Amino acid sequence: MTNEAPTLGTIQVLRKVLGYSSRADALLLAGGTIASAVQGLLLPIMTILYGSLAGDFAGLTSGQLSRDTFLAHLGSKSLYFVYLACAEAVASYGIWMGFTVAGESITAKIRWRTLAAILEQGVAGSSKHGPGAMTTQIGAHCDTMQEGISSKLGRVLAAVAGVIAAFGIAFSRDWKLSLMMSSGLVAFGLVGAAGGRAIKRSTERSMATAGEASRIAHEAVSGISCVMASSAQGRMTDKYLQVLRSGLRNAAASRAAGDAMMAGIGCIATLLFALAFWQGSRLFVSGEVDIGDVLTVLLAILLGTASLGIVAPSAQALTSAIAAAEQIFSIIHAPLPITSRPDGGEKPVELQGCFAFRDVHFSYPSRPDVPILNGLDLTIEAGKTTALVGASGCEKSTIFSLLQRFYDPQYGTIELDGHRLDELSVEWLRSNMAVVSQEPILFNTSIHQNIAFGLHKTGCRYTPERERLLVVAAATKACAHDFIVAQPGGYDTVVGDRGALLSGGQRQRVAIARALISDPKILLLDEATSALDTVSENLIQAALSAARRDRTVVMIAHRLSTAQSADCIVVLGEQGVVEKGTYQELVARRGAFFNLVESQGVAADLPYRQNFGVSTVSLVSGTGTRMDEKSDAACLESCATSAPHRVAEEFRPWQVFKFAARVYLQSRHLFIFGIFCAVVCGCTSTMQSFVVAQAISAFGDRPLGLKSLQNIDHWSALLIAVAVVQLTASMMRGFSLAVCTERFILQVRDKTFGHMMQQTMSYFDSHPATSLTTMLSSLPGELNGAGASLIGTFTIGLVGLVSAICLAIAVSWKLGLVFTAVVPLLLASGYLYGAFASSREQQGRKLYADAVGYATEVIDGMSTVASLQLEDSVLAEFCETLAAARRSSAALANRACLVFAVSQAAQYLCFAACFYYGGTLIASGQATMLQFFICFTAVVTSTPSAGACFGFLPDVHKAAAALRGIMDLLAQEPPIDSATDAAGLAASKVSSLIALDNVVFSYPGKGSDGAPTLRGINLAAHKGQLVALVGPSGSGKSSILSLILRFYDPQAGSVLVDGLDIRKLRVSSLRRHMAYITQDTVLFSGTIRENLLFSAADPSRVSPLQLEAAIEAAALKDTIASLPDGLNTAVGHRGMSLSGGQRQRIAIARALISNPAVLLLDEATSALDNVSEQIVQKAIGSAALHRTTIAVAQRLSTVKNADCIYVVDRGSVVESGTHRELLASGGLYATMWDLQTSLE
Known part of the structure; x- marks a missing residue:
């Protein structure tokens, strides 16, 4: 249409x-x-x-x-x-x-x-x-x-x-x-x-x-x-x-x-x-x-x-x-694009929650010539939990979009309890659903309001006191209450544009609370716990398990362990449904699902790099020991030396005239x-x-x-x-x-x-x-x-x-x-x-x-x-x-x-x-x-x-x-000037050491009454080493990567590269030797080729062989080959024409093209299916052989062979050492490992 x-x-x-x-x-x-x-x-x-x-x-x-x-x-x-x-x-x-x-x-x-x-x-x-x-x-x-x-x-x-x-x-x-x-x-x-x-x-x-x-x-x-x-x-x-x-x-x-x-x-x-x-x-x-x-x-x-x-x-x-x-x-x-009947559509009195896809054919409006679903036949039973698994790009998220009727299929029908979806009221349909995506979107308002948004679809109006009670209850179920009350404004804290002032795990927990507050009949979970730490994931999985009772739950699962309790697992492939059944039934068949389980078993034990001898990094406080914590008072005193906020200057009319005249020159x-x-x-x-x-x-x-x-x-x-x-x-x-x-x-x-x-x-x-x-x-x-x-x-x-x-x-x-x-x-x-x-x-x-x-x-x-x-x-x-x-x-x-x-x-x-x-x-x-x-x-x-x-x-x-x-x-002269290479030393190469020395950091504008984000952080990563950062969501792991990239400068302490304070280096030169892959993939409108070449210093000098090598390393070759326009395929706004896993692999390939000396990975494989994760982790492991790699990880199994693991909690390094040393110490890491192992 x-x-x-x-x-x-x-x-x-x-x-x-x-x-x-x-x-x-x-x-x-x-x-x-x-x-x-x-x-x-x-x-x-x-x-x-x-x-x-x-x-x-x-x-x-x-x-x-x-x-x-x-x-x-x-x-x-x-x-x-x-x-x-x-x-x-x-x-x-x-x-x-x-x-x-x-x-x-x-x-x-x-x-x-x-x-x-x-x-x-x-x-x-x-x-x-x-x-x-x-x-x-x-x-x-x-x-x-x-x-x-x-x-x-x-x-x-x-x-x-x-x-x-x-x-x-x-x-x-x-x-x-x-x-x-x-x-x-x-x-x-x-x-x-x-x-x-x-x-x-x-x-x-x-x-x-x-x-x-x-x-x-x-x-x-x-x-x-x-x-x-x-x-x-x-x-x-x-x-x-x-x-x-x-x-x-x-x-x-x-x-x-x-x-x-x-x-x-x-x-x-x-x-x-x-x-x-x-x-x-x-x-x-x-x-x-x-x-x-x-x-x-x-x-x-x-x-x-x-x-x-x-x-x-x-x-x-x-x-x-x-x-x-x-x-x-x-x-x-x-x-x-989505039309309703003149009367608004049917609103059935009772909802069971049984979905049926019958010979569904679908293509996205932005790419009508590229078939996405070809004759899909699928039944999702009412009142049960159905898990969708399969390789990245098999359109699991597309099924979610069709279930919510964001799009209509070009051919075939989708039914709910025997009613055609296009005959039902769109408002009624969505009011009975709640969705948690792997990339949750929050609005630039308070945490309370973001959670309370979930109540709108219920049609009920509550007093402010009653609404606050419901919000707190939902936040508690989603393990979000503790971190919310720790914020300077509590539930009234504004989360920033798209929730940017919260960590990925915190955003996901708020999104889960927003979904649970409406008590929906149908729950759609798209890797709902992918950004959570082990403790939070354990608690939320339990909460979600309780929430599954008497409702239809459809979940997308890359981690097959999260699908074990599902009533039915549907394995999807390029041709639609490959097989379906319970976890035990599918494993017994030794078919496609069994192969995924086998590959996950490998992937679960596969570190980001392989074939390295484990070499522990020596720290001032000793390896495998608990780090000294700096008091909040001392940290805030250090933060007080930061530069004051610049007040806007009032320009006189003649200055404005002079500025305009210079432009007209x-x-x-x-x-x-x-x-x-x-x-x-x-x-x-x-x-x-x-x-x-x-x-x-x-x-x-x-x-x-x-x-x-x-x-x-x-x-x-x-x-x-x-x-x-x-x-x-x-x-x-x-x-x-x-x-x-x-x-x-x-x-x-x-x-x-x-x-x-x-x-x-x-x-x-x-x-x-x-x-x-x-x-x-x-x-x-x-x-x-x-x-x-x-x-x-x-x-x-x-x-x-x-x-x-x-x-x-x-x-x-x-x-x-x-x-x-x-x-x-x-x-x-x-x-x-x-x-x-x-x-x-x-x-x-x-x-x-x-x-x-x-x-x-x-x-x-x-x-x-x-x-x-x-x-x-x-x-x-x-x-x-x-x-x-x-x-x-x-x-x-x-x-x-x-x-x-x-x-x-x-x-x-x-x-x-x-x-x-x-x-x-x-x-x-x-x-x-x-x-x-x-x-x-x-x-x-x-x-x-x-x-x-x-x-x-x-x-x-x-x-x-x-x-x-x-x-x-x-x-406004930015304190971190990346506009010119005139100032600072050139980082001709980053060869030996990246270290944080007693770093204290608070985000600008946070206020002097709040605790610093990082408090006296000390860590080091040598060339060729894999250093992992683990810990609860919101503990400051991603902030460490931001400081290494010099997005911010610490209020106290130093970030060192090869023994030199990065404030003395040219910013563009420093970042040119680093690659940053986040859990929230960012793609830009344009073609796949343009996005792959985005990180290259000079895209015209990237040879076809380099491009092809990066594509293979990120397991993209087959995906690109399946598209009619290949590398010239348009990715759409924010890459939404592609699946989450495909977007993530493009981001990984984009990083590898620049041949960086340092890899900074912030949950880089969180959106990948098991097969792709195994391939990509092997590629990253191979690429990390002569590079320094610092990885933020929630899944501890992916970094257990790291040279050093730093456990970060509330802005401080509370433990460090190898996997074995940390397990032996019986501290926070051991607790997290036990919880995650029980989930697996």
Whole structure:
């Protein structure tokens, strides 16, 4: 089934957007539309006054009006300008309040609906698009849409109303002249349609690139440990930059198309003036019209079409908004991959729990040509425990996805108690299930809330006290209570992004508690105890055994010992079910399962390396003895010497300007050329005013004969020349500054992402991946206010204003000074509007960023959200977050509207002052009619352009705030600098010893009242030795590996490589000699080949033989050969198109390709089946022959032949020695061994 929505037209998109308006929104939009129509009428109405006053001027000059009569007319008609100013204030207030408030409300609903649609599409839709692209829809695309449908839509409607009113007034005065000028409307329509299509096409392509860039950024930030360990920060930055560059052309084309469209409209308008003067002069000579009619028609068309030029950026924003909305609706209206019956599906009263797969064929939507299941027939009996075993890649996890109905099979049926699964209510089905996966996902909230999420599917609501009791009971069953209460915040401790602040075992125990709290009828366990220590596993296995009673349990088991108690074991292979039966039955058959048991028997005793003589590492405290423990007080005293947290610097405006100028230096020639063209455009507007005034004045010549007609023709020809210059300059300005703007945004994004990649791990611990990704994706919209295109718009307004003032003073210094005197009023009101609007937007933007970050986290954990039935809860929380953002922005809305209204009304006050004072000067003989027309025409053309610039002040403030945040990030010098090899010694080789000397460590931000993570750790690993770290979950084993990789620096003590403190070594050089394989496999979107070459210093230098050797060593050869595209097979988002074991083997092969001197293994084989585990352990053992290997292990049997085993408990090494020595000592290791042996 396709997941593509049909393409919508512009009108359809706009109708769909406005269709999300409530009754209150509709009233606001109606009020805003009426206000827009009123505002659009004002300038054309002013032309009636202007034409009437022009007739009075002509009457005064010809002697038909007395001076007193003229002054009386002047006073009354100037007062009308004040009335127009009041009407403008009311209309502007109505536009701002109506469209901005309604636009924000509509966008909030569409954000909510977009997230709802993404949740409805479920795992299938999320795996196809990826969280980065979907987050872009909710974040950047909705921001673009909101900007277009808010006040900018009101400006466009006002401009359209102005054009219609202008031509209406013109036709009422003289239909012949107006009809001739109406030909321009056709030209306007053609240019606008062509420009709109070009803008939309380029914007859609640019948005697609933006989604790809967001995906790369999200993967890099969420997989930062893998990126750091591979020293691939630079490579990810280059990949990010490459995608941005690929979208530069389309983004610049979108801006340039908008500028070219408005340049064409401006050119056509100027040509219409020339036509009007040429034809109007002849109608005037023939006596068909008088001068007032000609001037009214001319100025009506002049101001009506001039409004189109002023509104150009708003029209472009509206076009971009429609393109963004179409992208959003492609998600909202995409066909659902999982469909339900119209009535929601059946909800059987009784549930037994018997599943039946009947000839099931299935392929993932992302790889429809690759069959995953071919005619699977399988029955899972009700009330019993069924274990699924088999080689990695035999699609055990796929069966789990089908059971939860994340996907539907392409052929065949799945039944539950005789009911087809696709006939059942999806909500009812999942509410009776609980899932624990081998890679559990926790949300960035408290431990209590993460466990309580399991209660949502029950439909019951509990008091806070009762809910806490249920949470504690579930945590106790999952052996999580003790470590939870040991946290600084207890059950209220926030777990971080994806639970990053907890260890793997702690996350798994929280996930188990979350599953058990709902007391489900069906329990799905996907290696549910793979990350647990022996003690916890023993207790949880007992708890799970008790939980299996009277319920259907389906478990995936790589460790066959965990399947011994199952009622039925199903052995899966490439062709489906190979055999099934009880443990004893299958062993007696001596078939496929017996071979797995035999291989596990080998694997259970197989160390990471073989054929080594056991050589015990000598420690200061002695081998096989208990280590001295350092007190918490002493450790915390050592931690107190760590560097204080850096406080963000407040950058001044000139510093922000200087930063932006440095970025623009790289495009300085193009930028200077564009600004020069903008200056020309500003000057041509004043030149146009001068020529128009001269032509108007020529109508006053007496007698009006052939010489006057030639004079008017002369000025008309000059207007044509001005139009050509204006068109050329505008198009060159648009193109050059569009390219500069996109280069500026690209360079700032590149600098931001690149510097982000060089931050230490503590930075990412305190900044969730979702918020960082949201920040990066929103930069293009936020930086528009600092773009060269907007700078060009300001330049045109400023040059036009200054040149108009200079022209007015040069022509008549008295009129010029009056005009100059009212300009500060306009500037001050505009600045105040910008300040108020900016303050409002900054508050709202922070909360909207939080909302988008929350949505990203939800999308990233889609499978968990779906299995826990959290959709309604998530949407309610998202709705509340959006409502909070709206409430925050509404606080300053009223004041900002008032100031904005004053700023827009100020221009009419300027007109009134100039008209009245200019008329008195003419009446007293101190100015001529020509001088007045030159000054006033300059006022008419320059003041609206300058006033329109203030409408963009919020964009400027928004850009300045974004640049301050970026500058603060760039000013942060990471204490562990991996950006350059300029500092530190090169680790040319790591040959002899890795040691931790009395290391004390606490994670940054943990707080001084908590116990350190590591307390006085001492350990050593020589070349060629296997050193194992074992102990309870959360004891600090993985933290030791993080310190060796220098993800963090200890607060006290040293980490030594070959006797040298690693703080003296180059970070990239150090990590290049190490390979890090974690229990949480990180793969990146792309092909298998790209993921295998990820850790190579130079992928182009990896030979096919090296690649093939790594593939064989990781038991990947057969898997890759079975895929139609082989190494070019796409792995999907986070590698979800592959099984867990396949992902883990790719990670192992990726590590071996770099030929590291040190192997750091954090439960590296936890997700592998027995056969693959045996092969991979042999490969690692062979690879470790001349390498130092440090392995974190929960399964003690895999490291019993290690040269030295360190037992870590609560941050301290409590025992060390060989396997035999530790068993003989009878300590914690011996206890763990006895427990694990009993499980085996």
